[in-house]
Amino acid sequence: MGKVWFVGAGPGDPELITVKGRDLIARAGAILYAGSLVSEVATRFAPAGCEIADSKEMTLEQISAWLIGKAQAHDTVVRLQTGDPTLYGTLIELVQPLDIAGIEVGVVPGVSSAMASAAAAVESLTLPEVTQTVIFTRLQGRTPMPPGESLEELARHRCTLCLFLSITLLHKVKEALLAAGWRDDSPVLVVHKASWPGEEKIVRGTLADIRDKCRAEKIASQAMIIVSPALGARRWPELKKSKLYDVAFTHRFRKGMKTATR
Ligand code: SAH
Numbered sequence: 421m422g423k424v425w426f427v428g429a430g431p432g433d434p435e436l437i438t439v440k441g442r443d444l445i446a447r448a449g450a451i452l453y454a455g456s457l458v459s460e461v462a463t464r465f466a467p468a469g470c471e472i473a474d475s476k477e478m479t480l481e482q483i484s485a486w487l488i489g490k491a492q493a494h495d496t497v498v499r500l501q502t503g504d505p506t507l508y509g510t511l512i513e514l515v516q517p518l519d520i521a522g523i524e525v526g527v528v529p530g531v532s533s534a535m536a537s538a539a540a541a542v543e544s545l546t547l548p549e550v551t552q553t554v555i556f557t558r559l560q561g562r563t564p565m566p567p568g569e570s571l572e573e574l575a576r577h578r579c580t581l582c583l584f585l586s587i588t589l590l591h592k593v594k595e596a597l598l599a600a601g602w603r604d605d606s607p608v609l610v611v612h613k614a615s616w617p618g619e620e621k622i623v624r625g626t627l628a629d630i631r632d633k634c635r636a637e638k639i640a641s642q643a644m645i646i647v648s649p650a651l652g653a654r655r656w657p658e659l660k661k662s663k664l665y666d667v668a669f670t671h672r673f674r675k676g677m678k679t680a681t682r
Contacts, residue, residue, distance in 0.1 A: 422449070422491040424518055425498050426505045428530015429458035433615035436536065437461055441528045449494025452486055454509075458500045480510060484517040491523045504532040507556060508584050532556075534582040537611035537644035541622050545580045547650035549660040553579035559586040559593065575600035580648035587612075587643040590631040597627055597647060604628040607651040612643040624652075 425444050430436035437445075442465050445451060450471040453462045462472055471490065475483050483499075490497045501509045505527055518525050534556060538545050545554045555574050559565075575581060575597045586593060587610065598604060608630040612621040625633045627647075634643070653659065670676035 421523055422493070422495045422497055423524040423526060424487050424491050425496065425526045425528060426509075426511055426514070427498050427500050427528045428504045428532075429453070429461045429500045429502055430531040431503050431533040431536035431615045432458075432613055432619075433536075433617060434461045434464050436531045436615055437465075438528060438530065441530065444496060444498055444528065445500075448496045448498040450490035451498045451500060452483065452490075453500040454502060458502055462498075462500055480513055483510075484514060487514065487518065488521050488523060491518075491521075501530070502533070503536075504530040507532055507534075508558070531615075533611075533614050533644050534584070534646075536614040537582075537609070537646060540611050540614045540620055541609055541624075541646075542654055543609065543646070543648070544650055544653060545582070545646075545648065547653055547659075548662050550650045550653070551579045551648060553577060554582060555579060556582050556584065558584045559589045559596075561585060561589075571596035572599045575602060575647075578602075578649060580646065580650060583645035583647070586645055587634065588640060590634060590645070593645060593647070594627045594631070602627060602647070606647065606649075609646040609648075609651055610634055610639060610643050611646070612637070612639045614644060 427441040427444055445462065445465040446467060448466060448470055451462050451466055452473050452475050453459055455476050459474065466472055487497060487499060499514065505511050515525050546552050557569065557571065557574055559571055571593065583593060605626045605628060608625050608627055610623040610630060613619045621637055621639060623633050623637055668676045
């Protein structure tokens with residue numbers, strides 16, 4: 421019996437898969453990938469003769485059956501998921517039937533689209549004395565939000581919010597953030613197809629105008645929304661610097677000096 425690996429394919433750029441993920445693909449007997457986002461990754465690194473299939477039109481049961489069937493024929497079976505497999509995927513739903521079938525499972529992390537979107541726009545999701553917390557969330561779609569996790573409640577923390585699966589709900593993002601006390605000129609970043617060679621779009625706006633700007637760019641899917649008090653910090657004239665690099669700060673690798681130079 422083979423092992424089934426859930427591999428994070430990264431956000432789109434085939435070079436953003438981990439070395440471990442790429443090595444597993446290179447020796448996979450069978451690969452099941454999730455839609456167009458990761459097809460390029462699968463085909464680029466797969467060995468000759470590898471069975472490659474798209475799960476786009478399969479139900480969860482069919483996906484499980486496929487993985488179990490292939491694990492009976494190959495040592496290494498790869499389930500490729502976009503970004504990181506632990507975020508908004510179907511990891512646990514797919515692991516449970518494999519556990520029942522007695523098939524070994526491994527998970528290889530991937531670069532989430534939240535990270536790729538911040539990188540694309542040269543933004544830091546945390547900034548000293550501005551925000552030290554990041555919330556990964558989404559607006560309620562067909563999947564209901566658990567109690568206490570409405571965007572309005574989460575937005576009251578005033579930290580960085582990375583909103584997955586919500587680009588068609590920008591009006592609700594605005595409503596929830598205004599209700600939580602954010603100003604309507606708060607900066608908002610939208611990144612469409614982060615890291616995709618030649619297809620990435622970066623849109624900057626405010627709570628008031630981001631929806632119109634995204635409409636003008638025809639962005640209606642595959643987009644990350646980031647709202648954060650740290651957005652745009654690259655151009656701020658005054659920054660609170662990280663203590664780690666401060667001349668007066670002592671840590672394990674360096675002794676701080678009493679007289680700071682500024
Ligand atoms: N596991 C994935 C998320 C899957 S949910 C991850 O870690 O990134 C799908 C949502 O992820 C999309 O609705 C969109 O919000 C976001 N997404 C996925 N790929 C993206 C990309 N390349 N650029 C921007 N957002 C992306």
